[in-house]
């Protein structure tokens with residue numbers, strides 16, 4: 224049966240990779256991307272020429288369509304703390320307002336997929352974090368616009384599932400990095416890589432002992448593809464998707480420095496309420512997605528990301544010269 228699919232945030236880092244996967248589907252009839260290009264980039268989908276694809280530049284929370292969709296994948300939201308902390312109201316609108324609006328565009332019996340976050344666990348006191356862990360989150364803290372709006376959207380979707388049988392799929396993504404991140408994204412890997420290639424000074428907040436579990440984008444999108452549409456999975460989530468090898472921020476920065484001669488680390492003041500650790504418990508993911516694993520180690524993933532950033536920076540330099 225031909226399927227119509229809407230992706231909010233499809234010009235973003237993860238969204239654009241997911242768009243590439245969706246366009247490989249034989250049963251895809253139409254793919255509509257809604258993106259306001261706040262953090263997403265047209266360049267991320269510039270290579271797409273498929274006639275089934277269309278882009279609507281606008282907010283997920285106010286998007287109107289002529290018809291309804293079989294599947295909706297709601298990704299529209301900044302994910303970098305630097306970006307969401309700058310515009311908290313807009314972040315909340317994108318997540319919760321976006322979900323409320325997009326739900327009205329779903330066909331009866333359609334599937335609604337949502338990218339939630341490991342930030343729902345806050346600064347966890349349990350490690351690794353299983354989906355059943357309820358988290359240590361501060362609703363008045365600097366990360367609240369993001370983590371609370373993700374939590375609230377999860378609540379909305381699971382409650383809709385309970386009262387009206389909505390077919391939901393919710394993933395909780397852990398730190399993801401790779402090609403198509405913005406150069407000014409501000410998250411650790413992209414910041415370190417672009418800093419190494421430009422200023423040569425990598426800004427580590429605090430002593431760098433805080434840890435994350437860094438997932439390379441291709442591995443993460445493999446998991447999303449299988450969970451959202453490819454495998455006939457009845458489990459609805461929430462499902463942790465990430466790489467469970469936990470590495471400190473300082474080790475990541477040191478590794479980036481080792482790849483770019485002349486670059487160095489500078490320690491800056493710690494960020495308020497910066498989570499000290501984060502690591503997915505993947506027991507459920509392994510059961511729901513047998514054979515799936517985030518296999519790309521951080522060294523290989525960072526090498527590939529660095530190469531991509533190098534090309535972007537070179538291309539930007541060339542166009543500045545010819546302009």
Ligand code: UDP
Nearest residue numbers: 304409410411414426427428433472494497
């Ligand atoms: N970080 C850092 N320098 C940077 C960017 C990030 O030391 O230039 C640290 C940040 O304080 C956090 C970790 O790297 O401890 C991961 O930050 P990121 O913004 O990537 O994601 P988060 O997991 O905090 O949402």
